[in-house]
Amino acid sequence: MVGGQIALTYQVDNYPGFPDGITGPELVDLMKRQAEGFGAEFLEEEATGVILGSTPFGVLVDETEYQGRSVIIATGSKNRxxxxxxxxxxxxxxxxxxxxxxxxxxxxxxxxxxxxxxxxxxxxxxxxxxxxxxxxxxxxxxxxxxxxxxxxxxxxxxxxxxxxxxxxxxxxxxxxxxxxxxxxxxxxxxxxxxxxxxxxxGWIPNTEIFRGQLDVDERGYITSTNGVDTSRAGVYVCGDLNDRRYRQVVTACGSGCMAALEVERYLAEKG
Amino acid sequence: MNPIFEQLPEHLQDAKYAKMNVLDSTENRNLAMEHGVMGTPTIKVFCEGRDIGEIVGFRALEKLVSELKDIFASREDCIAQSTPLE
Structure with missing residues (x-):
């Protein structure tokens, strides 16, 4: 489901730019349209595995593999x-x-x-x-x-x-x-x-498919040293997965932006 | 759940579908509560006005279609026991 926890939130009153508040599903829809405007494609499928050992990286949906030169992980968390x-x-x-x-x-x-x-x-x-x-x-x-x-x-x-x-x-x-x-x-x-x-x-991070391929801590969160990087170059993590303290839409968007900028830098360096 | 729900008519053509948002109105909420709905999403299946089954929670499309087919299978009994609506 596009939007994750926000899509399940009835009213969001603390996201900047919406002085009267906005419903979660509406906010998600606006973000999705904005991303699509920049060329993003959405596949509403569940990733069942990843191949991060070599580039291009692979994300599996059952038998189908989607490849990319970089990966941003934003799988969030589920209720304990x-x-x-x-x-x-x-x-x-x-x-x-x-x-x-x-x-x-x-x-x-x-x-x-x-x-x-x-x-x-x-x-x-x-x-x-x-x-x-x-x-x-x-x-x-x-x-x-x-x-x-x-x-x-x-x-x-x-x-x-x-x-x-x-x-x-x-x-x-x-x-x-x-x-x-x-x-x-x-x-x-x-x-x-x-x-x-x-x-x-409480919450459990959705990181099962990354175990063994990326370093995770004792609670299952992907280990990150500068906020959005992981133990593998070119793979980044954002959203609730690296914000256990605030868990707000605005903080998740902030780390999403950080991850995207890191991807841009990584791809530019790789040439 | 919308995208999956909206694909159902392609896979199961011999049913009519209605989507009801419990947040929309008190009438919708009361109707859901009268039918024992305690969580979203819940799919209720009716045949000739009889409640013949329900599916609670999210499912992958394939699983949803197969569970609905099982519920629809009991429709034969329902039709045999019911008077058609004029």
């Missing part, structure tokens, strides 16, 4: 999961990862948000516009989200906090009916009835 069978089975049937996409389908319902960072608290706040009650379940005894979000959430009557607790099972056959919770300190196990479970427990 709890690793439960029930979570996969009930995905889209009460389990969800994007409040802005699906919150309005939970009007008047009770939703459990799992996590304690910025995205968990932001998603919990977004949900309160529709949901009747929001329970934020966090494995620690305090939020790791920024103060502004923590303050807003603490003052919100719809949000209730469950500390030191993990979700050990999501209950329900065809749709979510509840969660089984386990308190890490007391060992107490109990069930909370709910209609939805929103997972916001």
């Amino acid at each position: 999961s709890l690793g439960l069978e029930s979570e996969e089975r009930l995905m889209g049937r009460g389990v969800f990862v994007c409040a802005t996409c699906d919150a309005l389908l939970y009007e008047g319902k009770r939703v459990v948000v799992v996590g304690g960072g910025d995205s968990a608290v932001q998603e919990a706040l977004d949900l309160t516009r529709f949901a009747k009650e929001v329970y934020l379940v966090h494995r620690r005894d305090r939020l790791s989200a920024c103060k502004c979000l923590t303050d807003r959430a603490s003052q919100d009557e719809k949000i209730k906090f469950i500390w030191n607790t993990t979700v050990t099972e999501i209950l329900g056959e065809k749709k979510v009916e509840g969660v089984r919770l386990s308190n890490q300190e007391t060992g107490n196990v109990w069930t909370l009835e709910c209609d939805g479970v929103l997972l916001a427990i």
Whole structure:
């Protein structure tokens, strides 16, 4: 999907040049048209492998190989999961990862948000516009989200906090009916009835296809020394893959620009 | 999902397609919720007004077509049991 996480964001209010804000899909469409204006071609396919050992580099989509003298990697990241069978089975049937996409389908319902960072608290706040009650379940005894979000959430009557607790099972056959919770300190196990479970427990970089061909760190992120370079000359990385801290559209665009300029320089030097 | 969704009519011609954005209006949202939709994208298959199956989440085109074909296969039963709409 062109646009990745932005395409799933309902409203973008902090991208420069749009004083009234813009919807994620509209912003993506404008960027795509701009790139096409400069001759970019879009292939909506999933890269299944890469060949980076020699030039020209290759990007594989099943049997088909696309070749290039340089490669920019902007594969972003995906939501971390709890690793439960029930979570996969009930995905889209009460389990969800994007409040802005699906919150309005939970009007008047009770939703459990799992996590304690910025995205968990932001998603919990977004949900309160529709949901009747929001329970934020966090494995620690305090939020790791920024103060502004923590303050807003603490003052919100719809949000209730469950500390030191993990979700050990999501209950329900065809749709979510509840969660089984386990308190890490007391060992107490109990069930909370709910209609939805929103997972916001962090991100995993989409770098599986690059392992063994580029250096990655212990968390799976491609190692970069100057921001956008990689362990192989001519291959660059940008977007959420090399910005674990800010994860904004504007920072992703900034590193995309840096990667493009590096490609230009690299190709000019290679002649 | 749009590009894949829009390719469906080429591959499965004997069905009618309707796209509904739950963000567009309260009516759309309520209709989705009445039919038990809890996530996007969800594809619901109806035959003679009967709900005969659903596909939740993203799929590659090939997989989507094959899953839809399986759902369409149950259509024979549906037609046998239903009164045609005039």
